[in-house]
Amino acid sequence: MIRWMLPALLGALLAGCGDPRGHAHAVYVLVDTSGTYAQEAAKAQVIVNYLLGTLQPGDSLALARVESRSFSEKDIIAKATFDKRPSQANAQKRAFRDTTSGFLGGVKGSRHTDITGGLLQGAEFLNETGAGTKTLIVFSDMQEELDKVTVRDFPINLKNIRVVAVNVVKLKTDNIDPRRYFGRLEAWQKRVEGAGAAEWRVINDLERLDSIFRTTDRS
């Protein structure tokens, strides 16, 4: 019995030691600060608070804004990889909340909306964390508006990243023709899944944030 138990235990130990971040969760929150949607930014604090209460020691969290051009580290407002000790992690969470609440309280609207750039920046951050589960939350109306100089019409890579669009509000034009809204969401889904994303999900009810971490059963 010991003959097979010992190698099994060693194997399990080695397997576990070989992938220390395999069980970690990394979340990147993109907050749209463009145009009229900037008024919604304060609601993003609800998501941040939910994430701070849900994420475990060893997980990573970052909050970034979506501006006219968002593919930049400067747009990351706060980021943290929580300490493995719960007490330290709690202290980090408090500091993170203070930083983000300060930012979200006084958001100034930008002229254009570069969601793709934010996604690219988020994917880069998430891949660097090496976490086992990577989630990119987009707090936006998903209406991308680029200036003439910015180039974003190329294939992006979101492999193994779950993309969750939250609080996708309807625009005035959507109310006139709802097909525009559904078409916009469908287009994003197509683009995200085409980029290799593990999952695409839309959550408009901020009371149902628990489904952010609930993976879709594809079986």
Next chain:
Amino acid sequence: MTTSLSWMIWPENPALSALVLALVAMAFLYAARRPVHELLAALGGLVGAPLRVAARWLVSTAAEMKSRNKAVLLAHARVEAESRIEREFERLAAMVRRDLQGYPTLQRKLLDEITRIEEDYRKCGEVPPPPPDWVEAVTAMANVRTGGGEMVQKILGEIKSSIDSIHDRALKEYRRSYESRHRILEGFMPFWRSVDRNLAEVNKKLADLQESAAAVDAQMAKYEGIVARTDKAEHALTVSAFTQFAIAFLVMAVAAGGAFINFKLIALPMSEMVGAGDYLTSSLRTSEVAALVIIFVEASMGLFLMEALRITHLFPRIATLSERMRRRMMWIALALLVTLAGVEAALALMRDVLIADKQALLQSLAAAPQAAATDGWVGRIPTAGQMLLGFILPFALAFVAIPLESLIHSTRTVGGVLLAALVGALALALRLASSIARRMARVLITLYDVVIVLPLLVEHLARKGFNLRRGTVHVDDSAWRRS
């Protein structure tokens, strides 16, 4: 349609075609009867024989296992009975030393008291002195007739007064004598009581001794049964092993519950020490493994403590240690256990602090205001309870060693008996399968003969006619079937 009718000799008459084909087939089957019979019998043997061999092997294995189980059970029980009898004798010797070493003194005391009582009794038996002889003379004089003489009356009066005074004196003397005897009798009482007490004590001690001797007798009777390897002793030991197994299993289950509570108590704070985000396997956190390790170490220390105290005997090496080393080991195990209990109490406190911190964070994150936490001594009760539980549980777990030993010892017997029963059941199943295979072959042979019943009937009639011609008649119907 053409293919379905191709077997017909006369397509326009299927019944006739079928009849002719059946007769032809019957003729062929009759011709092949003997080889087919032999084939079916051989097939039955082919399947049945190996099963029978396997069943026999299993039966012999089961018997061997039973014999080994019995040998192991009796050997173990013999050692245990020897040690029990040894302990009973030690207890008896200690009792005899303690209770009966003062017996000569007690006996002397009793004899002295009895002698004194006898002497006193003898004294009590002394009769007071009889009235003097002159009483008779006085009686004679009293019968003298006075005749009215003044002189005589005076003399008699004098005599009367003298006698009265003498009588009073004698009566007083008699009373004093009785009083002294009563005093002697009164003096008896303490001696009687002492004798009674001493005899009661002796009686009690002898009863205790008798009881212990009866226990030794019972153990000896059991031991004799074990040495004689009787079935009764084996049965009793097996039943006892099953009972022990059930009890030990139950206690171990309760202990497992305690260990689970202990684990829950220290798993969270262990994450503060070894980190909460590290995993050993896909679902096993390092902190949980660390908590489990601590619990196992505590159980091990408890085991060593029980071994050092000679309560359990799982490790022969510890049992054969010198007294000094054993004591050292006992103190080391106890010290480690106390240390670990202290660590657990501290971890329980840390758990409470971590939970409170997490709660405070969640409250600060929540939009709605939360209810204020209970302050004061009431709020500290759960913390104190957790700490106390954390300190006590390691010591409670230490006692797991006792049921563990029982479980290990009884598992050998229980497992052996169950395994032997399983092998026996398997042997029976194989035997049944073998029998079914053989019977099935016979059934098939009979079915074959049923199919070719017409040729067989013809053969039977032909054989009968032939025998009649030869002058011998065989009436046995089954003979033609077997031919």
